[in-house]
Amino acid sequence: MQIKIDGLAKEGDGVGRASDGRAVFVRGALIGETVNAVTTEEKTKFLRANTVSVLEPNDHRIKPFCSHVQDGCGGCNLQHADEELQKQIKLRIVREAFERIGKFDSAPINYGGSIDPIGYRTTVRCSVHHGKAGMRGFRSHDHIPLSSCGIAHERVQEIMTKSYFGDVDEVVIRTSILTGKSLVIVSDFDKAIKTLNNVQVISYDQIQKGESASIIEQVCGKEWRISAESFFQASPQGSELLVRTITGIIKSNLTSSASMIDLYSGVGVFAGTIGVGRQVTAIEQSASAANDSIYNLGNTVNHVCSRVEHWEIVPHDFVVANPSRSGMSKKVPDIIERTGAQLVILISCDAAAAARDAGRMVGKGFRLDDVTVLDLFPQTSHLEVISTFVR
Numbered sequence: 479m480q481i482k483i484d485g486l487a488k489e490g491d492g493v494g495r496a497s498d499g500r501a502v503f504v505r506g507a508l509i510g511e512t513v514n515a516v517t518t519e520e521k522t523k524f525l526r527a528n529t530v531s532v533l534e535p536n537d538h539r540i541k542p543f544c545s546h547v548q549d550g551c552g553g554c555n556l557q558h559a560d561e562e563l564q565k566q567i568k569l570r571i572v573r574e575a576f577e578r579i580g581k582f583d584s585a586p587i588n589y590g591g592s593i594d595p596i597g598y599r600t601t602v603r604c605s606v607h608h609g610k611a612g613m614r615g616f617r618s619h620d621h622i623p624l625s626s627c628g629i630a631h632e633r634v635q636e637i638m639t640k641s642y643f644g645d646v647d648e649v650v651i652r653t654s655i656l657t658g659k660s661l662v663i664v665s666d667f668d669k670a671i672k673t674l675n676n677v678q679v680i681s682y683d684q685i686q687k688g689e690s691a692s693i694i695e696q697v698c699g700k701e702w703r704i705s706a707e708s709f710f711q712a713s714p715q716g717s718e719l720l721v722r723t724i725t726g727i728i729k730s731n732l733t734s735s736a737s738m739i740d741l742y743s744g745v746g747v748f749a750g751t752i753g754v755g756r757q758v759t760a761i762e763q764s765a766s767a768a769n770d771s772i773y774n775l776g777n778t779v780n781h782v783c784s785r786v787e788h789w790e791i792v793p794h795d796f797v798v799a800n801p802s803r804s805g806m807s808k809k810v811p812d813i814i815e816r817t818g819a820q821l822v823i824l825i826s827c828d829a830a831a832a833a834r835d836a837g838r839m840v841g842k843g844f845r846l847d848d849v850t851v852l853d854l855f856p857q858t859s860h861l862e863v864i865s866t867f868v869r
Contacts, residue, residue, distance in 0.1 A: 490859030508536040538563035552616035554857040580833035587849040593715040595856035644668030654693040707766035716854035736795035746771035796821040805831030815842040822867040832863040
């Protein structure tokens, strides 16, 4: 079928209309294009389709640099858009989410920059088939074999393509740019696994039994221990861009002595950079990440290993919150309000969650002062949103 693309979905798909009026989400199509597409899924209210040919291309369309895009790899869904169009797509995704979900008529949304678009990922989750790593297909569990991965760091790519992973179904590869040490984390240990030198293989079962595995990475000139079960950004570059952006916001609004709450604090990167010289309370639910934070920061920070919802509230001047993709629970904006904080910086990796949480924060008496979109995941529709709230 021939489709005129006049909309954009949050996953980067182009959106058009079928002859019967139903929305069609077209993978591989860009806004403003006319494409021939084949239906891959049909529902009562919408269809999904893949682009077969482009009849009228967007001026910013480029040829994907990775051959595995054509194979159906689900990793990169915007390689066919140039850097400027990727920027505009992500701004539009955030703008539409704040209008539709957050009910903001004119949110102050701006673009804050990107990391290097190639070879940036130092953590990658792979599917495994017949011992070889690959990626899942888009919206499927299909295994796509890979001979290369253009967004993975060269060491991660080497481990992906040169290792044999036995009978496991999935593997997480994490490497340190600083030291070169890497981790291969598998669901079940298999003695048949063969990988490269300076790579530690560990299973989740072994971790639960007390075995440890970690890397040391450098962010903002400091070294950080990151254990196998601890969350860390997909790249050190991404962490540094976040720190620079948030530091700029704080310097424009607060004194150097203002006290800080670091909610969902992970291994302590924000507490240990933005929080230097301040009174800081870091709250983290994951025992693994909290232990890393204690190792990284010692007694310079008040560490609390707890769900944010169960934390005994203590007044502070400002809050930095970095929840998981689902965002903050309904209770958290009320907790933040009760800290008395005059400034709140919310980091979201999902536009819809950012918009929903922004609406809840405004409902607690805060004003949305600024929304900054960062591209920590070039070639994909994933993004990071930094929302700033003031009293």
